[in-house]
Amino acid sequence: MELRIGWLYPTLMSTYGDRGNVITLQRRCQWRNIPVKIIPLEQQTEIDAFNEVDLIVGGGAQDRQQEIVMRDLKGAKADAISTRIETGVPGVFTCGSPQLLGHYYEPALGHRIEGLGILDLVSKHPGPDAKRCIGNVVFEITASPLASDLKTRFGESPVVIGFENHGGRTYLGQVSPLGKVIQGYGNNGEDGYEGAFYRHAIATYSHGPLLPKNPFIADWLIQKALEVKYQTSINLTKLNDSLANQARQAMFKRLDLTSMANNP
Amino acid sequence: MQLFDRIRLGLAVGTAKTVTAIVKQLRLGAASVLPGEIARRLHPRLLPLLCEQVRQGVILVVGTNGKTTTSLLLSTILERQNAKIAHNITGANLINGLITTLLGNTNLFGQLNADYAILEVDENVLPLVLKDCRPRFIVGLNLFRDQLDRYGEVDTISRRWQQAIAPLPKTTTVILNADDPTLSYLGQNLPQKVLFFGLSETNLYLDEIPHAVDSIYCPNCGHSLDYQGVYLSHLGDFHCPSCGFEKSQPTLNSKDWPQILIGVYNKYNTLAAGLVAKEISIDIDTIFDTVKNFKAAFGRAEELTVNGKKIRILLSKNPVGMNETIRAVKDLQIQGKPSTTLVILNDRIPDGTDVSWIWDVDTEKLASIGGTLIVSGDRIYDMALRLQYSQNLANQSNLIVKEDLREAIETALESTEIGETLYILPTYSAMLEIREILTGRKIL
Ligand SMILES: [Zn+2]
Numbered sequence: 001m002e003l004r005i006g007w008l009y010p011t012l013m014s015t016y017g018d019r020g021n022v023i024t025l026q027r028r029c030q031w032r033n034i035p036v037k038i039i040p041l042e043q044q045t046e047i048d049a050f051n052e053v054d055l056i057v058g059g060g061a062q063d064r065q066q067e068i069v070m071r072d073l074k075g076a077k078a079d080a081i082s083t084r085i086e087t088g089v090p091g092v093f094t095c096g097s098p099q100l101l102g103h104y105y106e107p108a109l110g111h112r113i114e115g116l117g118i119l120d121l122v123s124k125h126p127g128p129d130a131k132r133c134i135g136n137v138v139f140e141i142t143a144s145p146l147a148s149d150l151k152t153r154f155g156e157s158p159v160v161i162g163f164e165n166h167g168g169r170t171y172l173g174q175v176s177p178l179g180k181v182i183q184g185y186g187n188n189g190e191d192g193y194e195g196a197f198y199r200h201a202i203a204t205y206s207h208g209p210l211l212p213k214n215p216f217i218a219d220w221l222i223q224k225a226l227e228v229k230y231q232t233s234i235n236l237t238k239l240n241d242s243l244a245n246q247a248r249q250a251m252f253k254r255l256d257l258t259s260m261a262n263n264p
Numbered sequence: 265m266q267l268f269d270r271i272r273l274g275l276a277v278g279t280a281k282t283v284t285a286i287v288k289q290l291r292l293g294a295a296s297v298l299p300g301e302i303a304r305r306l307h308p309r310l311l312p313l314l315c316e317q318v319r320q321g322v323i324l325v326v327g328t329n330g331k332t333t334t335s336l337l338l339s340t341i342l343e344r345q346n347a348k349i350a351h352n353i354t355g356a357n358l359i360n361g362l363i364t365t366l367l368g369n370t371n372l373f374g375q376l377n378a379d380y381a382i383l384e385v386d387e388n389v390l391p392l393v394l395k396d397c398r399p400r401f402i403v404g405l406n407l408f409r410d411q412l413d414r415y416g417e418v419d420t421i422s423r424r425w426q427q428a429i430a431p432l433p434k435t436t437t438v439i440l441n442a443d444d445p446t447l448s449y450l451g452q453n454l455p456q457k458v459l460f461f462g463l464s465e466t467n468l469y470l471d472e473i474p475h476a477v478d479s480i481y482c483p484n485c486g487h488s489l490d491y492q493g494v495y496l497s498h499l500g501d502f503h504c505p506s507c508g509f510e511k512s513q514p515t516l517n518s519k520d521w522p523q524i525l526i527g528v529y530n531k532y533n534t535l536a537a538g539l540v541a542k543e544i545s546i547d548i549d550t551i552f553d554t555v556k557n558f559k560a561a562f563g564r565a566e567e568l569t570v571n572g573k574k575i576r577i578l579l580s581k582n583p584v585g586m587n588e589t590i591r592a593v594k595d596l597q598i599q600g601k602p603s604t605t606l607v608i609l610n611d612r613i614p615d616g617t618d619v620s621w622i623w624d625v626d627t628e629k630l631a632s633i634g635g636t637l638i639v640s641g642d643r644i645y646d647m648a649l650r651l652q653y654s655q656n657l658a659n660q661s662n663l664i665v666k667e668d669l670r671e672a673i674e675t676a677l678e679s680t681e682i683g684e685t686l687y688i689l690p691t692y693s694a695m696l697e698i699r700e701i702l703t704g705r706k707i708l
Contacts, residue, residue: 011480012481014624016618016620016621016624017620017621017622017623017624018623019623019624020620020623020650020653023623023653024653027653027656030656043488062417062418062419063417063419064419064481064486065481067486068481068486068488108420128420134617134618135617163618163619163620165618207620208618208620208621208623209620209623212623212649212650212653213646213649243645243648243649243652243665244645244649246645246648247643247645247646247648247649250643250644250645
């Protein structure tokens, strides 16, 4: 058994500690003695590598870097990512990378950039002087079947704690939102939705280290990746997440949300 | 200055000074911001009226890392020429803090007594300051990804700086870091006199580009830059294979220069302050002599002794800074000896409210030292989690979590042997707390 984690453009798209998600997946595999490989998917990476990944991680970028990525992620590379996601390979796309999966992104300055069109959503930056959406974000995962899946596995409806910092606003089409905002801005600060969920791909503005403090998502991704790859049901051994739980409790308490504090 | 201005200025200054006295009397703090705010309300043109009175000119110091150390070195060099300096040493680097500092050097009639004003300015506030102030020098140290939650993106800041500096008169000299692509590019596109400082020492290249790197893309055309070598984060010897943009030529040869304190980042701070001093025509022997005898500002590689144990406080407020302090801890670590490191993570306004950056720090290198790691601060569990994920099962450091800062320090001191050094890695506000506990003295 081996898990190959494809990391989208680590030198271009790793802005706010996004690496935390890769480290979390890697360590949680290592701690369970599941062999794991991190495969950086860069501009110069051969297409074969894109086709071989079992799990995809994408982070955020500044506008300039985002443009470079979106120009590079065309043709065979774009097809490879689309095919992987369509066949059920799980992914976690945080911060700026959901914009990449949508139809297009309109940056603060310059022209509209076409995205992969995998998720039915569009993103727009309202201009260089518009207020950024910044702060702690808390949302409940509502997307089906992810929400019920996590609930059966962990017995509670999963509440995600993160931090958002984005200039762009995202508007969903037919794709299902990932969750409902409890605190923070979410996709656009207007409709109360946060992120998007499609096949086994999780997209969210909750940037940087999403997984360390929400380890149930990390484990869901690992489990799904192995199940899709080996076509058999997988049971992961439980890890000691007491530090993660304490970090969650501390933030729930600070945000005055102790009533919904849970550690699935 | 017109009579009316002078009367209003006197009134504003008088009120501000009264406030300062009251604040100090009531022990509300060191009064580093409030008087400035009050005086500015009484006289909106206060900052320009104060700035224009500085006899030899205003020197603005901007950049993510190194403002305080560079300013302090420059101020020490100038003081040796018997110059009178106004410097916002407490790190109050927003407009009100600058005004408060200048007011501190002003008499009741609004007359300012200073040869130079060395003002550390917040990256985001620079354009605002430049509306009111015609500096003699602007020193740009570096632009790292610091507190992006407040500032937005590096490109955006650089664009705002360009727009704010370009219209200034030609009497302003701009001193920039040649090794920082964003600043090199900025300098190549300014109409003012621009001088660069930078390193030319290939023996100091890092083995690999660290993870916490922001801008390795050409600021001119967006193509990825080719690095012959990297000194620190994205600072290095670079050129663009696509459009030909390259590192600007430094004025000084860094090989000929001594440096203050430890670490590559202090080499940059030394060169920046040294270049300004040289431009003011201070002789090179005086500069070198001051550099060699320089003592650290609080919390910047500062050393204290408590109960026969040495404590070294290494400010760690962003990925680049913390990677450098970890490098310093490793370098200073005597082989095989047990070590104790206390890491304190706060997320208050001066620290930045987003602590995601700790995942960009190579804390694996800290964990690999294998000593005792003690964690504290407002975001104690986030830091503990980062350290937990820095270790594989084979190599476990002793990780201790102490919510109470005093207890954390006591535990850290207990686990440090006599004659050994305890390393403390705090964020900015944590550093002030640490200082207060260790010295019984409040800084801000
Ligand atoms: Zn170029």
